Amino acid sequence: MYAIFEAFDSLNDFMSAGGMVLWLIAFLALFMWALILERIWYFNSGHKEFMKPLVKQWNGISDHSSWKASQIKDKLRSEAKEEINKHMSLIQTCVALAPLFGLLGTVTGMIEVFQVMAFTGGGDARSMAGGVSKATLPTMAGMTTALSGVFATIYLNAAKNNEEIHLKELIKN
Numbered sequence: 001m002y003a004i005f006e007a008f009d010s011l012n013d014f015m016s017a018g019g020m021v022l023w024l025i026a027f028l029a030l031f032m033w034a035l036i037l038e039r040i041w042y043f044n045s046g047h048k049e050f051m052k053p054l055v056k057q058w059n060g061i062s063d064h065s066s067w068k069a070s071q072i073k074d075k076l077r078s079e080a081k082e083e084i085n086k087h088m089s090l091i092q093t094c095v096a097l098a099p100l101f102g103l104l105g106t107v108t109g110m111i112e113v114f115q116v117m118a119f120t121g122g123g124d125a126r127s128m129a130g131g132v133s134k135a136t137l138p139t140m141a142g143m144t145t146a147l148s149g150v151f152a153t154i155y156l157n158a159a160k161n162n163e164e165i166h167l168k169e170l171i172k173n
Contacts, residue, residue, distance in 0.1 A: 019112075019134040021105035022141055028101060029145040032094035035087045036152045042086075043159040050083055051170060058171045073171055080167050084160050091156070095149035102142020109135025 015022050054076045061069050112134055 014137070019105060019108060019138065021101060021108055021138045025098065025101045025105070025138060025141045025145055028094055028098060029141075029148075032091060032098070032145070032149050033152075035091050035094070036149070036156065039087055039091070039156050039159075040152075042083075043156070043163065047084070047163055051080060051167075054080055055170050076171050077167060080171075081164065084163050084167070088153075088156065088160065091149065091153060095146050095153060098142045098146035098149060100142070102139040102146075105138020105142065106135045109138065 015026070058073065058076055061072060063069055064073075109132065113132060
């Protein structure tokens, strides 16, 4: 139990040292990783369940060469691609926002340094170090969040491409 309290205390110290922007980055990271984990779950198990009724509907059509069958095939493929691509652009937006939030933390931390310098006539070293810390930690957190999101996005794009190829094999003429 002591270790849990110590971990939360360390996390609280880290978040306090980084300023309010670090909380914004943490929220963004949690949101992004919730979407990423949902997509990983979907590609590993949910997609197969989603495809069963679509494939059953396609296999229930006797004439696959008619115009009507072609329209049904396009509709089924479109539905499947929509589900495959769900949340992908939102994940990529989160990846792009993370370093921008880090930059916001850098700016707000440096503003604090300049305020300390202006109010103390040059600033004392401790106050300036606190401002530099508030500038550095959000930058690091934003970049770490973005990099982890980039690696996850690469994996998800590969899974998405594989499922789109598999989709063409399941619903074909």
